[in-house]
Amino acid sequence: MIQNLLNNYEEAAAMILFGIGFTTLLFHRNLIKKLIGMNIMDTGVFMLLASMGYIRGRKAPIIENGVTDPSVYINPVPAGLVLTGIVVSVSVTAVMLSLTVRLYKRYHTLDLDEIYILSKHQKEDR
Amino acid sequence: MNFIWNLPLFTVVLSLFSGVVCMMLSPRAARNYTIAYESVLVVMTGCVLGYTLKTGTSYTYPMGEFPAPWGNEIRFGCLEALIALLFAVILLCSITAGYHFIRKDIDESKINLYFSLINLMTAALMALAWTNDVFTGYVFLEILTLTSCGILIVREIGRTTLAAARYMILNLMGSGLFLMGIVLLYDISGHLLMVPMRQSMALVSQDQSSIPVISLAIGIMTVGIAIKSGLFPFYFWMPDTYGWATPASGSILSGLVTKAYIFLLFKILYRAIGIDVLEKTPVLKILFVLGIIGMIGGSVNAMRASNVNRMIAFSSAAQTGYIYMGLGLGTVAGFEAAIFQILAHAVTKSLLFLTVPYLAEVSGNRLKFHSLQGSGRRDPLAAHFFSISSLSMIGIPIFAGFSTKLMFGQAAVLGGIHWKILVVLGALGISSVLNAIYFIRTMIRIYNDPDTLDKDPYGSHPVTDRSRTGFFLAGMVLSLLNLFLGLFSWVVSDVIYRGLGMFL
Numbered sequence: 001m002i003q004n005l006l007n008n009y010e011e012a013a014a015m016i017l018f019g020i021g022f023t024t025l026l027f028h029r030n031l032i033k034k035l036i037g038m039n040i041m042d043t044g045v046f047m048l049l050a051s052m053g054y055i056r057g058r059k060a061p062i063i064e065n066g067v068t069d070p071s072v073y074i075n076p077v078p079a080g081l082v083l084t085g086i087v088v089s090v091s092v093t094a095v096m097l098s099l100t101v102r103l104y105k106r107y108h109t110l111d112l113d114e115i116y117i118l119s120k121h122q123k124e125d126r
Numbered sequence: 127m128n129f130i131w132n133l134p135l136f137t138v139v140l141s142l143f144s145g146v147v148c149m150m151l152s153p154r155a156a157r158n159y160t161i162a163y164e165s166v167l168v169v170m171t172g173c174v175l176g177y178t179l180k181t182g183t184s185y186t187y188p189m190g191e192f193p194a195p196w197g198n199e200i201r202f203g204c205l206e207a208l209i210a211l212l213f214a215v216i217l218l219c220s221i222t223a224g225y226h227f228i229r230k231d232i233d234e235s236k237i238n239l240y241f242s243l244i245n246l247m248t249a250a251l252m253a254l255a256w257t258n259d260v261f262t263g264y265v266f267l268e269i270l271t272l273t274s275c276g277i278l279i280v281r282e283i284g285r286t287t288l289a290a291a292r293y294m295i296l297n298l299m300g301s302g303l304f305l306m307g308i309v310l311l312y313d314i315s316g317h318l319l320m321v322p323m324r325q326s327m328a329l330v331s332q333d334q335s336s337i338p339v340i341s342l343a344i345g346i347m348t349v350g351i352a353i354k355s356g357l358f359p360f361y362f363w364m365p366d367t368y369g370w371a372t373p374a375s376g377s378i379l380s381g382l383v384t385k386a387y388i389f390l391l392f393k394i395l396y397r398a399i400g401i402d403v404l405e406k407t408p409v410l411k412i413l414f415v416l417g418i419i420g421m422i423g424g425s426v427n428a429m430r431a432s433n434v435n436r437m438i439a440f441s442s443a444a445q446t447g448y449i450y451m452g453l454g455l456g457t458v459a460g461f462e463a464a465i466f467q468i469l470a471h472a473v474t475k476s477l478l479f480l481t482v483p484y485l486a487e488v489s490g491n492r493l494k495f496h497s498l499q500g501s502g503r504r505d506p507l508a509a510h511f512f513s514i515s516s517l518s519m520i521g522i523p524i525f526a527g528f529s530t531k532l533m534f535g536q537a538a539v540l541g542g543i544h545w546k547i548l549v550v551l552g553a554l555g556i557s558s559v560l561n562a563i564y565f566i567r568t569m570i571r572i573y574n575d576p577d578t579l580d581k582d583p584y585g586s587h588p589v590t591d592r593s594r595t596g597f598f599l600a601g602m603v604l605s606l607l608n609l610f611l612g613l614f615s616w617v618v619s620d621v622i623y624r625g626l627g628m629f630l
Contacts, residue, residue, distance in 0.1 A: 081261055102287050
């Protein structure tokens with residue numbers, strides 16, 4: 001069990017990162033820290049993808065000297081997925097940050113529970 | 127290559143293009159443009175549906191002409207076309223009927239941006255309906271999440287901003303889990319396209335020791351979608367989100383967005399993983415049980431809700447439970463019933479979300495049950511639409527809700543597993559009674575006048591002063607669709623059945 005974990009330390013680390021990020025996103029009350037959690041969570045996934053996609057001893061998939069044998073190169077798809085994932089993650093972070101700014105301007109706090117209580121006292125029609 | 131083969135791709139690309147165009151138009155022009163574009167979309171998806179029904183096969187459209195398993199693919203049969211057609215119709219009806227409130231709720235300078243978001247959302251919905259690639263599914267799932275957050279916060283009051291923040295946080299957790307799930311599935315199978323993925327999953331799953339890993343991957347992905355679509359116990363974001371959004375957004379969010387997530391999950395489970403592999407994992411059983419609990423739990427919460435919008439939102443949670451129950455049955459009849467429920471619920475619930483604000487408007491903008499007393503006399507049209515949808519929700523014959531309940535019952539009996547038959551029939555019975563209690567209670571409120579008519583604080587004559595052609599037309603379309611799904615359910619269920627046949 002332990003030996004398996006040590007052999008696959010990259011995957012194990014990725015999973016731990018994912019767990020840390022996920023619990024931060026779920027349980028932390030501060031909006032900014034929630035966002036940091038989200039970014040850690042995504043990093044965990046990207047790390048898993050990147051480590052799975054790399055095979056030791058092989059080269060980047062750029063054909064050199066006319067060698068087209070696929071066993072020489074690594075699979076380029078995981079790297080592409082990581083890049084796409086990073087783009088998505090950045091845009092989500094931007095939207096969440098703008099939401100945070102808007103909430104802070106209105107309620108002057110970043111604590112989600114406090115905001116919830118404050119909003120209960122506001123009267124707003126439909 | 128036939129021209130119609132290009133239409134699915136055009137629906138996505140043209141929607142993205144429309145999103146950009148709307149940013150540059152004036153509010154009124156943006157509305158007219160979007161309504162015209164959505165009508166074109168209805169025609170385009172209708173053509174695809176007609177074509178696939180005529181030829182009886184599904185088509186694979188390789189993007190950039192790269193053959194499988196390398197390229198990215200769009201795949202369309204009559205099931206995907208039916209779902210895309212539903213998306214287009216509901217979008218069209220929602221923005222037509224909801225425009226009155228869009229103008230009231232949203233700052234004048236941002237109305238064109240709202241329509242721009244709606245068009246971007248259309249692109250995401252269309253892509254989720256057509257895509258045959260798991261990772262493309264993830265990307266458009268995130269675009270859908272972002273745009274749905276956008277159409278929420280465009281109404282600039284504190285409650286919507288808070289609701290949007292909570293909605294986003296839950297959705298981000300869902301997306302994270304979904305991404306982790308598909309990354310693990312990619313690691314196991316080595317493919318992102320759904321059909322090659324199923325083939326290699328079938329090979330991998332022959333080894334018993336791989337079953338726990340496969341279960342984990344499918345489980346993580348399913349939990350992600352369950353959070354995003356509001357399966358029990360993750361439905362507590364629903365009332366605030368749907369209740370405080372502008373009505374057009376509420377109707378789109380509950381009628382389409384959650385359905386698109388579920389359709390993607392269904393596609394991955396059925397096409398990319400395969401029913402044989404799924405049966406070796408406990409995922410379907412868990413979905414079945416959670417669906418049943420959601421059906422009852424959502425209804426119980428709806429009974430206890432403090433205002434009409436919250437009641438309808440919790441009822442959405444209950445209806446989502448129905449869909450998951452159908453998926454959890456694990457038979458073709460169960461899937462058929464689940465897809466039919468997606469259609470029936472989208473048609474019914476969007477009309478409910480669009481009518482309630484009209485009833486509230488003639489009741490001093492209050493949504494409490496006692497304020498709505500007599501609103502049926504003040505706004506008869508809205509009250510009639512509300513009643514049609516409510517009767518359908520309860521499951522009265524000739525309406526869509528009845529057909530779904532019948533199909534779920536039949537699917538359970540055809541499945542032939544005794545405890546499942548008992549549980550499904552029992553849950554359907556209990557859920558119908560609960561639905562009847564809270565919907566009929568509200569209908570009585572709406573049609574019952576206050577004790578003394580002269581003292582009615584909101585006036586004793588029906589409203590006449592608003593231009594309501596859009597609301598009337600959209601309401602009529604949705605009501606007629608509701609009746610069509612109820613009276614001619616065999617036509618639609620036949621299309622779904624044929625679609626499932628060409629799905630793999």
